[in-house]
Amino acid sequence: MEPQPAGVTWGYPAEAPIARFKNPDDEGLEEAKSRVKGSRITHASQTSKSKCPGQPNQRSYTTALHCPRHDEVPTSELRDMPRRFAAVMKAHERLNQRKNVKKAQGDGGDGTKGKRRMNSEKSEHAAELRIHPGESFRNFSRRVDEEMQARVLHSVREGRSTSVKKKQYREKQKQKQKAKRQRQIEEAGARDWDDLRDEVKFGEVADAPPTITAVPKARGKTKKDLAQSLQPPPTNSSAAADAGSDSDSTLRTAKPTTVLDRALQDQRDKNRQRLKGMSEATRRVLDQERERVIAGYRAVKAKKMIAAGLTPMV
Known part of the structure; x- marks a missing residue:
């Protein structure tokens, strides 16, 4: 390694300044500059990686300029x-x-x-x-007509065969759906509605409506009372009177089913309890007051009906 020139110092890292001269008037100024520049390039080639294969390690700008890959023509x-x-x-x-x-x-x-x-x-x-050599135009036109008729018949037959195939396909699909439905019914154990339909003969006339033998659920009545109400009416007057008395007693003993019926029944029970503890004079006054209110209501109702052009009820 050559000795360092007198009066010249330089930094060894790549980013260091080029040179620092103590004496700019020295005779070896140009030689020192060249040596400093060569040392910087050698250091950069040793520390950086090459981006171009087959080329020495240089800086990126030298790689971009001297790489042969960038000089190739696009294919x-x-x-x-x-x-x-x-x-x-x-x-x-x-x-x-x-x-x-x-x-x-x-x-x-x-x-x-x-x-x-x-x-x-x-x-x-x-x-x-195409027209044959020596063939007349008449024969050629006849041959063309025959060929066209044959082609038309062929196309018609193909169309018919297609329609027949479509029809057969639809029938096959219907059979598959019917078999599937029958299989589902058999698996579920249910009966088809067609089995429950009555067979009515031609000209048959119904003399009477069908009779209901099933007893519905009891709502405020016993099953015995419902069964008696479903029976046909009696023929003699005594039996009718007995049935009427039984039905009245059933209606009296029937329990209220709706909210309004229950409220009315509760109000009646309260009125009965109140009347039991009243004297005869108080009952008489209440009866007179009730009759007066009823008469006033009927009078107002009659006026409204007369104003509307209707005949009032007596």
Whole structure:
């Protein structure tokens, strides 16, 4: 290693100043500057990593300038397109290639089978319908008409076969649904509603409505009373009187079912208890007051009916 020039010092880190000269008028000024610059470049090459393969370790700006990879000509035709758009275009090209392969195998890319075969058949038919050498136009037109009639009949038959197939498919679906429904009924153990339907003969007339034999739930009445009410009415007057008395007693002993009936029943019970402890004079006064109120209510009701043009009730 060469000795340091007299009067010259420099910092060894890469970011240090180039040189610090004590005596700028020294004769070895230019030589010292060159040595300092060479030492800085050597230190940078030892501490930094190269970003370009095959090149010596240098700074980033030298790498960008001298790397041969950046000087290559782009080989792709999509070099001027954005990266995302280029990826979409490549995917579209791959899809077209797959479609072409399917078409070559006889299956169209859009799901239609035999597209290539149909095109070949069309070309063959077109070749058949050309006029032959020496054939008159009359014979050619007759041959074209016969060919068209045959094709029309063939298309009609194909349409009929398609409709027949659709009809058979619908019938098969109905049979499957019916079998499934029957299987569900058998598994559930339930009866079909068709089994509960009555068979009425032609011309049959009903003489009377059906009789109800089932006894409903008792609501304020006993089952015995309900069963008696469902029985047919008696024929003689004595039995009718007995039935009427029984029904009245049943109605009297029946328990109230609604909230309003219960409130009225409670009010009646309170009135009876109050009248039991009153004297005869007090009862007479209450009866007169009740009759007066009832008469006033009837008078007001009659006036309203007369004003409305109706006949008042007596």
